[in-house]
Amino acid sequence: GPDHPDTLAAAGQLTAALLAAGQAADAVSWAEWVLDSRVRVLGPDHPLTVEARTVLGRALAACGKPGDGARVLADALQASGRVHGPEDPVTLAVVNEHAAACLTAGNTSEAIAGYRRLLDVYCRSYGPQHAAALAAGTQLGGAYLAAGQAGEALSVYQRVLSAAETAHGAGHPDALAASAALAAALSAAGRIGEALRMHEQTSAACEATLGASHPDTLACRAELARAYWDAGQAQDALAVIGDAITRSEQVLL
DSSP states (O other): HHHHHHHHHHHHHHHHHHHHHTOOHHHHHHHHHHHHHHHHHOOSSSSHHHHHHHHHHHHHHTTTOOOHHHHHHHHOOOHHHHOOOTHHHHHHHHHHHHHHHHHHHHHHHHHHHHHHHHHHHHHHHHTTTSSHHHHHHHHHHHHHHTOOOOHHHHHHHHHHHHHHHHHHOOHHHHHHHHHHHHHHHHHHHTTTHHHHHHHHHHHHHHHHHTTTTTTHHHHHHHHHHHHHHHTTTTHHHHHHHHHHHHEEEEEEH
């Protein structure tokens, strides 16, 4: 029957497959059906119901309705806190999805609150150098930038960069990503000269560590070109972007 556990499990798998295939609108329809059945059969606070509500929120966000997705995920977050506890990995995963949906919907204050919550929990549980804490810090910095709070983003990215370098060394991909993010925040704060120097350092480190034609190196070169342009150094910008295009063409041949 339609409410049998095997039927609902199959519908959940179909929903996931539709999301993976980019068919978010169809995924929403199936996710709504699964959630309705889970609530009716198991109640609103059963773990499977919480999971179904989370999937619906994810599907709504994926089909271009991040505001609706965020509202559904907020309900899932409250339920997950009751069912699993506020710092259970399942709940923290919902926090992350809710923050991402809020950020896409333009609700930066809620996104900042969510990512700050994740950062606090991960730093307290694992330490600031743990991969989860570094990721949460990067997301928090991005939310601050989206909110126009470049100063706050700078503070977060500086801590992330320091932690990444301490944990892995300056040439590690996590440290390079944090360095690039810090450079972007410096640009957003209007500190063009400092941003340019940071972009130059990051580009050189990427090339030395990853190679001249690595995608991350090419992305750094593109950001360096933009930094030169912002600093009024058009010829340098054109030279760097031209070099990046040449390297990209060589990779794609």
